[in-house]
Amino acid sequence: MIHASLLKKQHFYLGLMAVVIFITLMIAMTSGHASLPLHRLIPTLTGAGTFQESFILFSIRMPRIIITLLAGMALSLSGAILQSVTRNDLADPGIIGINAGAGVAVSIFFIFFNIEAGTFVYMIPLVGFIGALITAVLIYLFSYKRTEGIKPMHLILVGVGFSTALSGLMVVIISSQEAEKVDFIAKWLAGNIWGSDWPFVFALLPWLIVFIPFTLLKANRLNLLSMSESVAIGVGVSIQKERIQLLFAAVALAAVSVSITGGIAFIGLMAPHIAKRLIGPRHQLFLPLAILTGGWLLLVADTLGRSLTNTMIPAGIVVSLIGAPYFIYLLLTSD
Template structure:
């Protein structure tokens, strides 16, 4: 039973985050290479703008903003799940190699398989999922001990090792490929929001619509998995079954996000930590907050990246890394 005071606090935090997201969206709509004055944004959204303003907002800015928001939410939820099932505050799909596995699968598919324009958008998340789930299974196998079960510290170390190995494979793929296709892979590695069009939104949205409610349904299980293994077993939880199911969910969320945004790390690390600091460690409370924080962080990073330089835009992945890497080092020393 969660006290009413905690629920009220969560609702206030969710309201503030929603307002911050809406404010960031308005700022992001008006900023960039083709600027739209802020006093024209609201009339244009309601169909009273010029052709130029409508084209910039509806064909360029709005789809990019929505896809960035959805991807940030997916990465934050993926990180929240991973930190609970591994009982490790350093778990993040970008740090432990899951995103790299998705990236290698996308690179192989893009470089060596025939691509059909109509189905490419919807095939890409599935390809990313296959690469990510294969990587996650291997990491899980190497991190598991029959005597001690899943070892959280070993999982992080194995994941970092896999990330380095997969990065090497990516370099080999790039060095032996056509220059025109290498440009796409390079942008993906940098965390450039490339899938900024309406079809990519429809490809990503179903994953979140299904998996966010499912994760909230499993929130009590996640609370128990956060406890020690003997306690979890004593409460009647099938540890391996629940971990595998939730690991698949985390991988699916991460893969669907990075398939359209590129290799972005640290969102899944930062968001759960900030959410827990705001509303506490109960999954029912912090997961919705973490989801909104993830969307806000990635949207903020992309807005800054597009506006920082007048001649070019910095990939959102680089901006997030500038924030997340120092925090990751801080956690390493703290833990």
């Protein structure tokens, strides 16, 4: 039973974050190199804008905004799952190799397979997921010891090793390729939100519709898994089964997001921490706020990258400029 005061606190922060996201959406829709003044936003949204205004808003900015929101939500939820399952507050899909696994798969698919544009859009999330899943299975196997099972810290260290190795493999893969393909992969590595059309929204959305409710329904299991194994076993939780199911969800959420947005790290690290500090560590309380926070963080990063300079700064770089110092801070303050 969750105390009424905690629920009230959660509702307050959820409402506050919804307002913040709404304000950021207004700024994002009117920001960028192409002109769309704020006073023309409502007329354009209601169909009374010029052809140019409608094209800028509905064909260029809206799909990109929705993709950044959805991807940020998925990455934050993936990070929250990983932190709970590994019982390590420094876990993040970009740090432990899941994103790199998806990146290698996307790179190989893009370089060596000629797929029609319409099919390519829907294949990319699946390819990224397969690459990330293979990586996650290898990390799990290398971390597993028959006598001890899975040691959370061991899992993190093996994941970091895989991330480094896969990043090197990606450099080897692109080293002898033509300039156009190298340029695409370089943009992917920088987190350049390359998939910014409506078909990419429809390719990403089904995965979130499945895995976000699944994870929220598993909130109590995550509470138990984040404690000691003896506590979880004592209340009848099948640790390995639950851990595998939740890791599968975390891999899927992260992989399909970065396959479309590019190499985005630290969202899955920062958003869950912010939510926990505001309303506490119970997953029923902080997971919904972490999801909204992750979407907002990536939306802010992309909006800043599009607006601050004449040359677009990839969202992944903006996020890293914020996330890297935060990671160092957590590293110094963690026990």
